[in-house]
Each structure stands twice: as structure tokens, then as C-alpha cells.
Amino acid sequence: MSLLDSEEHTPLLKDDASSDDSQDGDYKNRWRSIRVMYFTMFLSSVGFTIVITSLWPYLQKIDDSTDASFLGWVVAAYSLGQMVASPIFGLWSNHRPRREPLVCSIFINVSANIYYAYVYLPPTEKKFHLLMARAFVGFGAGNVAVVRSYVAGATSLKERTSAMANMSACQALGFILGPALQACLSFIGENGVTVKIIALQLNMYTAPALLAAAFGIINILLVLLVLREHRVDDHGKRILAINDASEDTVDISQEMEESIDQVAVVTSNALFFIIMFTFAVFETIATPLSMDMFSWTRKEAVLYNGIIISCIGFQSILVFVVVKVASQRVGDRPVLLVGLAIILAGFFMLLPWGNHYPKIQWADLKNNSVVNLTFDPTAASNSSLEPTGCPPEQTWCQYTPAINLAQYITSDVLIGVGYPTCNVMSYTLYSKILGPKPQGVYMGWLTASGSGARTLGPVFVSQVYTILGPRWAFSLISAVVLGAIILLGSLYHRLIAFSVRHGRIVE
Numbered sequence: 001m002s003l004l005d006s007e008e009h010t011p012l013l014k015d016d017a018s019s020d021d022s023q024d025g026d027y028k029n030r031w032r033s034i035r036v037m038y039f040t041m042f043l044s045s046v047g048f049t050i051v052i053t054s055l056w057p058y059l060q061k062i063d064d065s066t067d068a069s070f071l072g073w074v075v076a077a078y079s080l081g082q083m084v085a086s087p088i089f090g091l092w093s094n095h096r097p098r099r100e101p102l103v104c105s106i107f108i109n110v111s112a113n114i115y116y117a118y119v120y121l122p123p124t125e126k127k128f129h130l131l132m133a134r135a136f137v138g139f140g141a142g143n144v145a146v147v148r149s150y151v152a153g154a155t156s157l158k159e160r161t162s163a164m165a166n167m168s169a170c171q172a173l174g175f176i177l178g179p180a181l182q183a184c185l186s187f188i189g190e191n192g193v194t195v196k197i198i199a200l201q202l203n204m205y206t207a208p209a210l211l212a213a214a215f216g217i218i219n220i221l222l223v224l225l226v227l228r229e230h231r232v233d234d235h236g237k238r239i240l241a242i243n244d245a246s247e248d249t250v251d252i253s254q255e256m257e258e259s260i261d262q263v264a265v266v267t268s269n270a271l272f273f274i275i276m277f278t279f280a281v282f283e284t285i286a287t288p289l290s291m292d293m294f295s296w297t298r299k300e301a302v303l304y305n306g307i308i309i310s311c312i313g314f315q316s317i318l319v320f321v322v323v324k325v326a327s328q329r330v331g332d333r334p335v336l337l338v339g340l341a342i343i344l345a346g347f348f349m350l351l352p353w354g355n356h357y358p359k360i361q362w363a364d365l366k367n368n369s370v371v372n373l374t375f376d377p378t379a380a381s382n383s384s385l386e387p388t389g390c391p392p393e394q395t396w397c398q399y400t401p402a403i404n405l406a407q408y409i410t411s412d413v414l415i416g417v418g419y420p421t422c423n424v425m426s427y428t429l430y431s432k433i434l435g436p437k438p439q440g441v442y443m444g445w446l447t448a449s450g451s452g453a454r455t456l457g458p459v460f461v462s463q464v465y466t467i468l469g470p471r472w473a474f475s476l477i478s479a480v481v482l483g484a485i486i487l488l489g490s491l492y493h494r495l496i497a498f499s500v501r502h503g504r505i506v507e
Contacts, residue, residue: 030228037167038167039222048141050178062130073131076454079451079452085143086145108136117213118206168420173313271426274481278347278415279457285461286305294408312413336488342418343419347474434498
């Protein structure tokens with residue numbers, strides 16, 4: 001049985017006791033360091049989501065002249081910062097102990113969150129200070145490349161999928177708990193309390209950022225006190241790490257001289273870009289789509305979509321457990337292919353059909369000759385507070401069938417299964433393709449690719465959806481996912497582990 005075949009299944013966040021060095025103290029130290037990386041990934045995810053639900057009201061509070069278009073730039077600033085930082089931290093980690101870029105990046109993150117809590121102090125241009133704060137928070141989150149390269153280098157081939165799934169589960173948990181922590185801190189209120197000695201307004205907007213900064217300080221202490229450099233080869237044997245003078249290592253100089261399949265590397269980056277692009281589209285369009293199709297108010301849309309996203313987050317943790325087992329049985333590539341097919345089914349499900357049309361925001365119309373004049377007491381009462389339904393300026397609302405709630409929830413479930421499957425499989429497969437060489441720069445480019453997708457996805461879907469409607473938006477996204485499936489199928493034979501490609505392990 002080869003190293004890529006099925007082995008003892010390990011529970012989530014547990015190490016693999018069947019590893020060759022499982023009885024050594026070095027094994028325990030290695031997995032202790034890996035768990036610090038899990039925690040770092042968790043905090044990176046929390047840092048993104050803990051302020052995301054309060055970002056728009058905070059922006060309005062500090063600058064009431066701002067509009068929703070500027071909010072898009074503030075949200076994109078995080079991903080842009082991460083995209084710039086990822087290759088830099090990745091390159092740094094290739095040549096120096098990983099502790100250095102990790103501590104530096106977390107310190108930047110802590111400082112940026114404190115900056116975010118004080119953006120109300122400057123007399124002018126407060127919204128640009130908020131934008132810069134989020135950009136620096138994203139820059140600090142560029143350490144995701146270092147985290148993933150560390151875990152890839154510190155695990156054997158048979159441990160890799162399990163470790164990557166655990167890390168993705170920690171990331172998903174952070175996405176769930178971030179908004180929950182924000183909700184818990186909302187009881188402080190908009191005014192909160194003022195700490196005069198440090199000129200701080202502690203309220204529902206600044207408290208989450210300060211909590212994220214406190215988490216970051218804990219993270220720095222763990223990195224300094226617990227993290228150690230560990231590298232193992234594909235068989236789990238210890239190899240020389242940066243600044244490691246131990247003699248109990250394996251010589252991999254011959255493996256280091258062998259080339260990486262650059263076609264596989266580029267293909268993996270392209271697939272990851274598409275995966276992250278589709279999920280960015282999904283999370284961006286959820287609120288406006290549900291408000292247009294189901295006539296939800298802003299409060300209802302935030303509440304109901306928050307519940308749905310939380311359920312998807314918990315579902316994704318279960319998916320990671322299943323993926324670990326499935327990949328051991330059938331391999332990484334088939335699981336990735338199935339994940340893409342499920343995402344395609346999810347977006348195809350959102351295509352509008354039938355003879356039922358969305359309600360129009362009648363409160364804003366001067367001419368009541370458009371479509372559907374059915375009286376709806378609920379709609380009338382809602383419109384007395386705020387207009388609900390499809391905005392009349394979106395002309396497609398008058399001729400595009402409505403998406404019903406069952407379609408919407410089914411699509412959420414499908415994408416909630418397909419995305420985490422593809423996410424963990426793309427990272428796992430990519431790390432195996434790279435082999436024993438330092439992966440910092442390559443992981444940096446992969447993270448930058450994902451950040452670029454998260455920047456472009458919201459811009460793309462907001463423009464297409466507003467102008468052309470859901471039929472064009474989701475048809476184009478379905479075509480993109482179909483293209484990813486074709487790309488994966490055409491280069492399927494190239495996406496293999498480094499050791500398999502060079503004949504040292506039989507797949």
C-alpha cells in the first residue's frame with residue numbers, strides 16, 4: 001500500500017498517530033507548532049469577519065457624506081492588502097525562520113486594528129483613514145501564505161490532506177465566530193463609554209477591532225514561545241529546516257534540484273482563482289438578491305442571511321471531515337472535480353424560470369402601469385417604512401422571473417458543500433505538486449490569486465447583476481465554473497504530487 005492510499009482516519013484537529021515518528025518527542029513538538037498555525041489561521045479569519053457587519057454603520061457614523069460605493073472600496077481594501085503582502089511574506093519565509101514574518105505580520109494586524117478603533121479622531125477624511133486601516137489589516141493577513149507553507153512543509157503526504165482540512169475548518173470557524181463576537185459586543189451600543197486617558201470611544205464599532213488586536217497579541221506570544229521550525233519529507237522523515245543545525249535530518253539535495261511542474265502550478269492558481277471568485281460572488285450577491293426576490297427589508301435580509309451563512313459555516317466543518325476520508329479513498333483530484341461540479345449545480349440552480357415575477361418597489365414609482373398590480377397588505381405596510389422588492393431602476397425586474405426561496409436555499413446548501421471541498425483540495429493538491437522545496441513564495445502567489453479573486457468578484461457581479469439581472473449573472477458564473485471543470489479535466493494527468501511525478505512514490 002502506498003503513502004497515498006487510505007490510512008487510519010484521524011479526527012478533526014488530531015494528528016496522525018500512524019506517522020513514522022509518532023513515538024518521538026519531535027513528533028509532538030511538530031504537531032504543537034502546527035496547531036499554533038491552526039490558531040493563526042483562525043484569528044486571521046476572525047479579523048476579517050469580526051467587523052464586517054458593523055463596517056457600513058461605522059463608516060456612516062464617522063462620515064455621513066459617504067455612500068455605498070465607497071463601502072465597496074473599503075471591503076476590497078482588505079483583499080488588496082492581502083494580495084500585496086502574501087508574496088512578500090512568502091519570500092521572507094523561504095529565506096528566514098518563519099517566526100520572523102509571522103510576528104511582523106501579526107504586529108501589523110494588531111496595529112491596524114488599533115488604528116481602526118481611532119479613525120474617528122482625525123478632523124477630516126475619516127473615511128480614508130478607515131479604508132487605510134482595513135488595507136493594513138489585510139496586509140497583516142498576508143501571513144496566510146506563511147501558515148499554509150509551514151503546514152505543507154511540516155507534514156508528510158499522508159498527513160497533508162488531514163492537516164489542510166483541519167486548517168480550513170479553523171478558518172471556517174473563524175468566519176462563523178467573527179460575526180457572533182460582533183453581535184455579542186453590540187450591547188455596548190453606539191455611544192458606549194469614553195476612556196479619556198487614552199482618548200478612546202469604546203463602543204459597538206471599536207470594541208470588536210480591539211478584541212481582534214488582543215487576540216493578535218496572544219497569537220504573537222504563541223508564535224514566540226511555542227512555534228519551532230519543522231520540515232519533513234513526503235515520507236514523514238525530518239529534513240533540514242532553516243537555521244536548524246540538527247544532524248538527525250534527511251538529505252534532500254537531489255530532490256531540491258528536480259524541477260516543479262510549472263504547468264501544474266499555473267493551473268492550480270487558475271483553479272483557485274475561479275473557486276475564490278465564485279464564492280466572493282456568492283457572498284456579495286446574497287443580500288441584494290434576497291431583498292429583490294423575497295421583498296425582505298434590510299433588517300430581515302441581514303438576519304436571515306446571517307442565519308443561512310452561519311448554517312453554511314457549520315455545514316462546511318462537516319464537509320471538511322468527509323473530505324479527509326474521501327480524499328484518502330479516491331484521491332485529491334476526483335474530490336476536487338466533484339466539488340466543482342457541485343458549485344456548478346449551485347449556480348445553475350439560481351437561474352430564474354417560471355411565470356412568477358418579483359415585486360417592484362411601488363413606493364418609488366410615479367407610473368403604476370408596470371406589471372403586477374396585486375394589492376399586498378404586507379408589502380404596503382413594509383413600504384411605509386422602507387421600500388421593499390425589486391428597485392424600478394433595475395429594468396430586468398419587469399421581465400425576469402423571480403427566484404423562489406426553495407431555489408435560493410438549495411443553492412446555498414450546494415455551494416456550501418462545493419466551496420469548502422474545492423478550497424481544501426486545491427490547497428492540498430498544490431502543496432503536493434510543489435514537493436519538498438520551500439513553498440513560501442508559491443503559497444504567496446496562491447494566496448494573492450485568491451485575494452485578487454475576492455477583489456474582482458464583488459465588482460463583477462454587482463455590475464452584471466444590477467444592469468443585466470440574475471439570469472446573465474449566474475449564467476456567466478456557471479460558464480466560468482464549467483471552464484474550470486474542463487481545465488481540470490484536460491490537465492488532470494499533470495496535477496500529481498512531486499514525489500509521484502519523479503517516481504519515488506506510486507500513486
